[in-house]
Amino acid sequence: MHRLQNSRIDRAVSLPAVGTLLNEPAYAELVGEYGRSRVVEAIREQIASERSGEADGSQRHAAVASKLRAAVAPNLRWVINATGVILHTNLGRAPLSRAAMDALAVAAGYSNLELDLVKGRRGERAALVGGLLTSLFTCEAALVVNNNAAAVLLTLTALCRGKEVIVSRGQLVEIGGSFRMPDVMRLSGARMVEVGTTNRTRAADYEEAVTSRTAALLRVHTSNFRVTGFTETASLDQLREVARRHDLLLLDDLGSGAMEQVGDEPTVAESLQHSDVVTFSGDKLLGGPQAGIVLGRGEKGADAVKKMARHPLARAVRIDKLTLAALEATLKQRLTGHADQIPVERMLHTPVADVRRRAAMWSVKLAERGVETRLIEGSSAVGGGSLPEHDLPTVLLAVAGPASRLATALRQGSPPVIARIEKDECCLDPRTVLKGEDETLIDAVETAAAALRK
Structure with a gap:
């Protein structure tokens, strides 16, 4: 001692x-x-x-x-997503297109964010994307805020504060982080009226709950889960009829905002056929930056969106210049027929044969470096609370070795590669690895495998 x-x-x-x-x-x-x-x-x-x-x-x-x-060192780091989850919430959801990234570089400096260059006077930042949204979705009005939760809160606050909003008990969702629809309703100042049951709600349930204090019917799309079996849900068409008979607003929180028909997932276009106001996320199936998109259909919907834009809360949740730039670029790609240049769109539609060829190429290159791998069948997920029952067939590259240790070594590498463990094997899904990342990923796998052999 x-x-x-x-x-x-x-x-x-x-x-x-x-x-x-x-x-x-x-x-x-x-x-x-x-x-x-x-x-x-x-x-x-x-x-x-x-x-x-x-x-x-x-x-x-x-x-x-x-x-x-x-x-x-920056806390926010570039990672390679080899999980097969396209809209991975922990990895930032939708990766931006090259056009969107280029637009960010322009917006980072001085820009005509709120300046009309023709007239030489103050302009409206909302005008930068408002016309693009109404053109893309064929509607009368559009507004963009910083995320879909803010869009729903603004909708309820501006249009329904102090009044009743009727919603099905089966749609009182939690979207994560203890963010629950009843809490949003309470914060907005609207009074939530629950109808139906968890598994069965009919249009008649909504109609029977209408009073002189009712302002709107609300449909919340259950995009991150499914109730199956003995179920019944009132369609938007049926809710539209109830809303018309009582001169009420029909609001649709669409969540993920599907751009095209996938399974039974409702699309933005379908929602706009019946709803007055539709809200959804910009960083999910649209493939853009985080944003809350609000669309108004018809005269009633347009008036509602204008009222929302004038509400003080709209200022608190307004979109910033960088998000506007990235969103504008993404919308223009869709409007001009170049949606295939948006990474999310490309990942959703990559044929499994192409995924297999890419995985096979990785396997050959890693074999040349002494790393043993094999190809296995698997599935990719859309993620981000979108299309929970719609998996995409894929081909995984399984790397030989202790799965957990390999996954850790890859995650702690530079750059980090985020893999997934499938049946006790460390697997990489080519579907979510961006173009141009192949060689970096192969180097990372070689380094991780070599580290475990020491």
């Missing part, structure tokens, strides 16, 4: 002062790069580790430099 205490004392005595280290050229160079206070903090942490015996001083400068690099 006495000998241990003496060694600690000797070690403490031999440790240099922070000021002494700062005067050395190597550390002075770090000060010039990272700033004095940050370098001082890193040196103190390193010396504390040496004092406790957790580290020695032989690699002191390298350790301090490493701490500093880690401290200033």
Whole structure:
């Protein structure tokens, strides 16, 4: 014990002062790069580790430099999505197209965000995408806010505050993060009137609940789950008839915003045939940035959207210039027939034969580097709370080795590769790996496999 205490004392005595280290050229160079206070903090942490015996001083400068690099490295990092989940919420949902990324670079500087260049006076930022949305979806009015939750909240607050909104009990959803429809309704100041049951709600249930205080009927699309079996749901067409008879608004929270028919998933176009106001996300099936898109159909819908745009809450949830730029580029790609350049659209429609060829190419290249793999059948998911019952056939590349350790090594690499474990194998799904990432992914797999062999 006495000998241990003496060694600690000797070690403490031999440790240099922070000021002494700062005067050395190597550390002075770090000060010039990272700033004095940050370098001082890193040196103190390193010396504390040496004092406790957790580290020695032989690699002191390298350790301090490493701490500093880690401290200033971006928290938001590029990752390769090899999970097969297209709209992966944890990975930022829809990856943007090249056109959208180019638009972000333009908007990052000064731009005519709220300036009419022809008339030389103040313009409206909403006009940058409003016309594109009404053209793309053939509707009378459009508004964009920062996400779909904000779009729903603004809709209920501006149009239904102090009044009743009728909704099916089977549609009182939670979209994640404890964000629940009843809570949104309560926050908006509207009074929620529940009708029907979890599994069966008829149009008659809505009609029987209408009073003189009713402002709207609300349909919430259950895009992130399905109730099957003994079920019944009132169609939008039926709800439209009820709304017309009582001069009520029909609101549709569409959620994912399907652009085309996939299974029984309602599309934006179908919703607009019956609803006055439709809301959905910009970063899901549309394939753009995070945004809440509000569309108004007919005179009643257009008036509703205009009322929403004038509401004070609209200012609090308005879209920023970078999102506007990316959204504009995405909408123009769809309007001009170039939707196939949008990554989400491309992933959704990539034939399984193309996925197989890509996986086979990876397998051949990895075999040349001594990494054993095999191809297995599997499925990709749309993700993002979209199309929960619609899986896409795919071909996975299974990498030989301990699955959990391989997945961890890939995730902690540079860049991180996010794989998935399928039947105790570490698997990579080519469907969600972006164009141009193949060689980087192959290098990452080789590095991870080699690290596990050491």
